[in-house]
Amino acid sequence: MTIQARSSKKRKQHGQDEASDTFNEAVNLEMLSDEEDKEDVESDNGEVDEFPEIDAGSEESGEEDETYKSEEDTGASGEGSSSGSQEQLHIFPEVKTIVSDITGQEKRVYPEIEPDYDSDSSTEDTPNRVGDIPMHWYDDLPHVGYDMDGKRVLKPARGDELDRFLKTVEDPNSWTSAFDKKAQADKPLTAEELDIIRRLYANENPDADYDPYEPLTEWFTGPGKEEIMPLTAAPEPKRRWIPSKWEHKKVMKIVRAIRQGRILPNRTKNTSQPPFYAIWGDSSSSNAPPLPAPKPTLPTNSESYNPPEEYLPTEEDKKQWEETDPEDREHDYLPQKYSALRLVPGYERFIKDRFNRQLDLYMAPRVQRVKLNIDPNSLIPKLPSPSSLKPFPTYKSLKVVHTHIARCISVSPDGAWVVSGDEGGVVRLWEVNVGREVKKWKFDGKIGSIEWCPRTDVSYFVVGTDDMLHFLIPPNLPASILQLTQSILAPSTLPPAPETPSPVKWSTPSSNTWTDETAVLTIHLPPSSGLPTQITWHRRGDYLASVSIGGSQGAVWIHQVSRRHSQAPFKKVRGKVQMVLFHPMKPCFFVATQQYVRMYNLSEQKLLKTLQPGIKWISSMDVHPSGDHLIVGGYDRKLCWFDLELSDKPYKVLRYHTRAIRSLHFHPTYPLFASSSDDGAIQIFHSRVYNDLMTDPLIVPLKILRGHEITKGLGVLQVKWCSRHPWLVSGGADGAVNVWCS
């Protein structure tokens, strides 16, 4: 204790001299009590003194020791002479110049520095140097540790309980002392420590100097001290808004490394798979699961060991089963009946069955076929049923027989009479629904065409024979109609002849020689112009056009009955004209050559449009009564429907005939048209045309009428409708002219 106090006194000279002094004065008693350890202090000093001797080895060290001693002595001897010792301390150590043993040169030698007093170390005040160890290790030992020199620090003597009690009674400082484990003795607490304890008790800050109520010094706040301006007036540095050069360099470094391949980006982690597979685990592959094996057929009643009686085969069945080949048998077993299950013998076909089952499993193609689940009926366009589109001709009502090929027929505008001409030159006039021939005319050569005048106030028809057109009047006409007809065909005053002489001659026999058998009017076409294959009337019944084939000159002529004048509308025609037609409404004219149908405007004398049916050889055409639709038939079995408002290409191409199409005709009032062909059949179509331009025409095949015989490769040569009824008249190569009624 004394040592510690003294040494502390020595070392804390500068800051705590006065405090320690006062404290020492206050605890004087203790100082006195420590006097019994004076030997230890002396020994300590002695040891310190001994230190230069251990260290020396040279003469100088002794001298230095002396100075050190003297200093220590002065310091220890009296406090009053401290200034004098400080003066000595402030003198820089004296330099000795000696001759070095090694080099032989002089060298300066400085005295060694004594660190003991110059350094301030507060940790060196305890002699016990055992460190921070549990001190109970020394409980059974007589010492409490070791000092710096390795000598034991003995336990101080501790009095017994009585002494301790007495001490608490006698010593007034004992209640302010605490047991020091390192020293194993009670030590009185210093005044600072007591003050700390008192403060802790009072829940105050242990630091005595701490003032919790310091006045606030307002450095930046308060009136007049607001920071209006930024702290610095420096402009925003450029680096704030340019990318960092160094970051760029670092990134470029990585980029270069990636480019050179030193870094592999997105490298798959080399996770070494274990060399085994989870064969029992649920594989989560994207493939479809394997198809299930085909199921074996379930057993039926007849396979039972005890089937009902009706499943048992008769003798004939057995015999038949045995006679048929195994591949052809309906079942590969014969039902058999056993009264009990134990009577059933072994199944002799077991191996074979198993083998077949295995074959089924192995050989069955495990391919999932994607079935197109399309109802084939849904691909058929929705058409109304023919029965809902009645009436249309369904059966042959009657037949009028010609001796030659009946090439041309025509029905009167009122639909009551039919004229038919054949290749023998015979023209027959007969009633539509009786079939009785009322009159017959005979001409030289073939009848190429025949057509009834569409006017209803007059009644006559035109027959085309070789190079001639004959105008005939049917018998039994009312007087008014007959007179008008005669006045039109053979007027008493002929119209003036045209200025330009026409090669076509109009001739009328004198009225005295008129008979019912001859023509009232005859047009002589230019010689060798051939047989007129077609005559067509304008709807007003004044103009008619004729088409001749085989002639060298222009084949198409337009005749005007009222002016008795004929003209060729085309000077030069490209291609061979097959048919011509007048438009039912407009002043238009259709001309069908072998491959094209041209539509001309007659009043403006110009070509309106050219239709391209895509047929190699056009045989026939007809125009719808509305004038907006045209059907064209060809020898190559095609039938094209043209919507004239729509396109130059066919709206619909029908290929129903097996041979060349010969004739087409639209019904004037019913929504029907008919086509006839060399295959001997007539096909009836429903053709509904709508007024609005958005709805497409509805074409429904209705009926195939068979009844004509094919003669010399020719079938039905012409079909014509009766105007008021859904009745069809057809002329065939077999000479028959049939009437088909609904």
Next chain:
Amino acid sequence: MASSTVSCSVVFTTQTPYPLPSQKYMIPTNWKRFHLSQLINKALTLVKPIPFDFLVKGELLRTSLGEWCTENNIGEEETLEVEYIESVMPPQKMSDIPHDDWVSSVSCQMAGYFYTASYDGYVRLFDYSQKPVLSAPAHSAPITSLCSIPESKFIGDEDKSSHLIATSSHDLCAQITRISLPSDSTSKSESKAIARLHLHTAPVSSIASNSTGTHLLTSSWDTLIGVWDTTVPTSDEVPEPLINERERKKRRKLNGGTTESTFKRKAPTMVLKSHTDRVSRVVFGNPGSESTVYSCGFDSTVRLWDVENGVCTRTITSSEKPFVDLALNSDGHTALAASTDRTVTLYDVREASSNHSISTSSGSLVHTATPSCLSTGATPHQVFTGAYDGVVRLWDLRSMKSAITSFKAWDGMKKVLSIDWKRGMVGIGGEGGFEVWKVVEDLHS
């Protein structure tokens, strides 16, 4: 084998004078008409066996009873009600008189004689021994229709020796002709046109006379129906049309060189206008209700006219059935009309049903070819039809599914154009000429 025969219970009814007591009979199902007929003959103990036909639910029994039941899905437990009628004897061909041209109309109305009208414009008269009595040109154009005008007290003393007939023709007029029959075998019969009926501007399709012979009806293609009386005017009621020299010459030639015409030109008493297309047939109502006139036409209508007022009282419209012929039943309740859609349709024309606006068709007889002519006999349920396939069929209107009997005229595909059934004789005119068949009318029922 008694075990294999299955029986069904049958109740017999009849309208013949041979009734059975109404009780149930157990009839083996494999019995046919012949067995049933024998059964009834034996049950009635008829001295002279009469063949019977059997109607089961309005259908003529052609098969065995069991087959009929299975066809019609009738269980064997049900009691069948079977009506039996006297069988129609198979028709027998009596005579065949060929003609030069098609025969368009025949008439058997005059007892002892047949009239035929032909497309060559001639009217021919035959007696029952097939001997041609008369062949006279009546028109210059085909004759379409012929009817005899019965005269009761028109000419008293010449009652037996002269007939009055009316013909219609394609030459736009109809004609009344007096036929004078020979008083003895040496003298020839003569014909004399006494009146021409001028109205129509199109071929006249039919002509009909009422039962007393006072009025005539003509129908024409020009949609008109003319009503005429049969009195011969003293002078021409219609002026002669202005015809040119050629026509006059021709007319003169036709009349045998005599410029004076023997007939008077006559105008109609009334014109019935309502049809929109060709009128194909017009007939008077049955005796007692002759003020009603029935007509049919190509406009698919059957019209009833009040001839006294000249108005159309009722129109029966059907869809797309151009009618070609019409006949009234003898009871006057129903009319039959043949159309070009190969059906003969039965219409109820009674007054009671006239308030129905819908055309009441009570059934149709389906043919295989166009039916062209009809003739109803004295019984109200039997009708003869002739068709373009040359087959003449006899139908029973109680069993309309199939014809009772049929026979072929001229043994081929020659059109039958006209048929008349009177006094058990069926006169058939057509493409092949004229034929007479014997069919006994079922007068009992």
